[in-house]
Amino acid sequence: MSRLSKEELVKIQEGLQKDGFYVLRGLIPTETLDEAEEHLDTIVDSLAQHQLDNNVTESLFRNEPFDKRLVHVYRDRLNEAPKIFRSELHLAGLFPIFFNENLLDIAEHVLGTSEIRLYPNYTCRPKVPGGTERHTVLWHQDAGYTGSKTWHALNDYTDEQLDAALRCMVNVWIPLVDVTANNGCMQFIPGSHRNGVQPHVERKEYLELDADIMKTCVHQAVDMDAKRGDVILFGQYLYHCGLPNKSDTVRWSLDFRFQDAAASTLRKEPGHLARSKVSPDAVVKDSDHWCRLELGGENPK
Numbered sequence: 220m221s222r223l224s225k226e227e228l229v230k231i232q233e234g235l236q237k238d239g240f241y242v243l244r245g246l247i248p249t250e251t252l253d254e255a256e257e258h259l260d261t262i263v264d265s266l267a268q269h270q271l272d273n274n275v276t277e278s279l280f281r282n283e284p285f286d287k288r289l290v291h292v293y294r295d296r297l298n299e300a301p302k303i304f305r306s307e308l309h310l311a312g313l314f315p316i317f318f319n320e321n322l323l324d325i326a327e328h329v330l331g332t333s334e335i336r337l338y339p340n341y342t343c344r345p346k347v348p349g350g351t352e353r354h355t356v357l358w359h360q361d362a363g364y365t366g367s368k369t370w371h372a373l374n375d376y377t378d379e380q381l382d383a384a385l386r387c388m389v390n391v392w393i394p395l396v397d398v399t400a401n402n403g404c405m406q407f408i409p410g411s412h413r414n415g416v417q418p419h420v421e422r423k424e425y426l427e428l429d430a431d432i433m434k435t436c437v438h439q440a441v442d443m444d445a446k447r448g449d450v451i452l453f454g455q456y457l458y459h460c461g462l463p464n465k466s467d468t469v470r471w472s473l474d475f476r477f478q479d480a481a482a483s484t485l486r487k488e489p490g491h492l493a494r495s496k497v498s499p500d501a502v503v504k505d506s507d508h509w510c511r512l513e514l515g516g517e518n519p520k
């Protein structure tokens with residue numbers, strides 16, 4: 220894997236500062252994506268087996284392609300299909316993506332520290348067709364979730380801790396299939412990261428940015444089309460949503476965040492150390508190590 224140059228890292232940081240996001244084309248090698256896909260398919264194996272055991276389906280659909288299999292497993296019940304996987308992601312095939320050296324170089328450059336954690340919120344989204352409410356992500360800022368006490372956050376953080384936690388995070392979104400508006404890509408409002416954290420309303424499946432705020436800017440929304448292996452970077456403050464999937468295949472993607480390991484996660488989970496000069500022995504070493512760990516890292520006793 221060739222490493223990004225200093226010039227490229229500077230350009231990424233400038234793009235993030237200016238627009239609130241940056242897209243890297245073809246960063247993740249095909250073999251890495253193929254391996255991830257193979258391991259994610261084992262999650263689909265379990266779901267298919269469960270449906271078969273309960274006489275809900277007549278087959279495991281093992282020969283169906285990765286972007287079709289869940290459609291068969293959940294045929295006529297697409298609104299029951301899982302919207303995310305999290306605890307299931309301690310799979311060997313995901314280590315090379317979550318701990319990709321180029322992504323860690325970007326995090327180190329953008330966050331200005333060698334102490335980087337994988338934030339305890341890493342997600343795989345199998346966005347099934349049908350445009351269901353469950354699979355259509357409403358306009359939001361990730362900061363809305365990170366600080367939300369009814370969602371994941373601890374009850375006793377200070378405003379200073381919240382501000383520090385949000386400012387030293389970079390979000391990574393990777394499509395495992397080509398994505399367009401038709402199969403439910405994200406939409407961004409460029410420059411919206413400059414507005415700070417805005418009010419969100421609790422909806423059934425997701426939080427939603429205040430409707431009056433969205434009225435003023437939704438006409439600026441851009442479709443974040445991307446190819447398998449591209450990487451979309453953005454920050455906690457950017458207004459974004461995930462469109463409904465109107466295609467007949469599953470829109471698979473991964474999203475995760477890197478954070479300065481010195482900041483609070485604002486959760487009970489500490490995350491997983493991904494790079495460190497201070498405590499190199501505490502870094503997640505390899506895929507075997509990753510498979511032995513649990514979602515979000517060991518909770519402090």
Ligand SMILES: O=C(O)CCC(=O)C(=O)O
Pocket residue numbers: 344356361392403404405459460461462472474
């Ligand atoms: O994948 C999507 O459609 C939306 C993802 C998203 O909102 C996020 O990663 O914060």
